[in-house]
Amino acid sequence: GGSGGMGLPHLGGQGGNGGDVWVVAAKNMTLKRIKDKYPQKRFLGGVGANSSVRALKGERGEDKEILVPVGVTVTTEGGKTIGELNIEGERLMVARGGSGGSLHSAFEPSKGQVKHLRLDLKLIADVGLVGFPNAGKSSLLTALSNAKPEIANYAFTTLKPEIGKLMYKDYKQISVADLPGLIEGAHSNKGMGHKFLKHVERTKQLLFVVDVCGFQLASKTAFRSAFDAVQLLTKELELYKEKLVSKPALLVVNKMDLPDAEDKLAELKEQLQNPHDFCDRLPDDMIPNNYMTFRRVVPVSASTGFGIDHLKSCIRESLDEDAEMANRAFHKERLQALGHRLHEHL
Numbered sequence: 001g002g003s004g005g006m007g008l009p010h011l012g013g014q015g016g017n018g019g020d021v022w023v024v025a026a027k028n029m030t031l032k033r034i035k036d037k038y039p040q041k042r043f044l045g046g047v048g049a050n051s052s053v054r055a056l057k058g059e060r061g062e063d064k065e066i067l068v069p070v071g072v073t074v075t076t077e078g079g080k081t082i083g084e085l086n087i088e089g090e091r092l093m094v095a096r097g098g099s100g101g102s103l104h105s106a107f108e109p110s111k112g113q114v115k116h117l118r119l120d121l122k123l124i125a126d127v128g129l130v131g132f133p134n135a136g137k138s139s140l141l142t143a144l145s146n147a148k149p150e151i152a153n154y155a156f157t158t159l160k161p162e163i164g165k166l167m168y169k170d171y172k173q174i175s176v177a178d179l180p181g182l183i184e185g186a187h188s189n190k191g192m193g194h195k196f197l198k199h200v201e202r203t204k205q206l207l208f209v210v211d212v213c214g215f216q217l218a219s220k221t222a223f224r225s226a227f228d229a230v231q232l233l234t235k236e237l238e239l240y241k242e243k244l245v246s247k248p249a250l251l252v253v254n255k256m257d258l259p260d261a262e263d264k265l266a267e268l269k270e271q272l273q274n275p276h277d278f279c280d281r282l283p284d285d286m287i288p289n290n291y292m293t294f295r296r297v298v299p300v301s302a303s304t305g306f307g308i309d310h311l312k313s314c315i316r317e318s319l320d321e322d323a324e325m326a327n328r329a330f331h332k333e334r335l336q337a338l339g340h341r342l343h344e345h346l
């Protein structure tokens, strides 16, 4: 915590106030880095300084800053929101330093505030669309929701995340983020690179979107199949952060209105059964260590609307499934804690 203002012993007057504790949104911070950076875990408001007899004012204690990632919500232990930090450099005062000694306090300084805080990194959306440029992510979001993202027949139409809301008959809403197209080398910050992958981190689940006919990154590069697209996307996520690959995911196979789509879909499904046997067309360093497992493979056409309602239900089911699991885990923990306490009483 902030150190107390320097008092002037023997002289008197007003002691300086202790420093305050601030939470500050900073670039390049992650929740994980907070633990490394502040191993002490406790931040106290500074203690006020002693007073002195003459009307001299002690210096104010230095403020303390806890750096956190942009997008953090600060709450009390009880769950009351203290504030949100949404822009780099935004600051939130979380604990006041004590006030210095003065005539009113019989020259006794007071201690700084002690607060227990929770930091939660906000999700940008429940589901994030992941795919190469032109796979039809934005078209899909338009077909699924009320969002109106820009759609065009050129790569990198989408430059920043656009959130669409899926509405359900029982008023449940699910937010889906349309993200910029991923490219080979995104993990090393090519294209939209890290900016994009950072957003992927902040969704509960992933929706891989591939063009059933495959894709071509640029006119001079090889034409790749939908299966290759899945593996390359997986590899990019993996290279950025291994953990991303373990997020629950659905695979959307788009553009089912194109010729031969059914055959290509059948081929893709077969390849996904034994991915290892079909990775030989990929450069070695582009084969993922772990293959993505999809809860569902859903064929759709964003253009004609084919499969869109079904996809909407699949997304809902998948999220409900996780919510149910989290709920059960929470109750189990509560029951166990209760059991322990009972045990202590007996």
Ligand SMILES: Nc1nc2c(ncn2[C@@H]2O[C@H](COP(=O)(O)OP(=O)(O)OP(=O)(O)O)[C@@H](O)[C@H]2O)c(=O)[nH]1
Pocket: 131, 132, 133, 134, 135, 136, 137, 138, 139, 140, 150, 151, 152, 153, 154, 155, 156, 157, 158, 159, 179, 180, 181, 182, 254, 255, 256, 257, 258, 300, 301, 302, 303, 304
């Ligand atoms: N035939 C067909 N074309 C589609 C379908 N969905 C999208 N497209 C076309 O594919 C092109 C790319 O669509 P977008 O939705 O902009 O693709 P995106 O994945 O958002 O692309 P980026 O934002 O550049 O990453 C557009 O010309 C769409 O009209 C589909 O289901 N069938």
Ligand SMILES: [Mg+2]
Pocket: 137, 138, 139, 150, 151, 157, 158, 178, 179, 180, 181
């Ligand atoms: Mg787009």
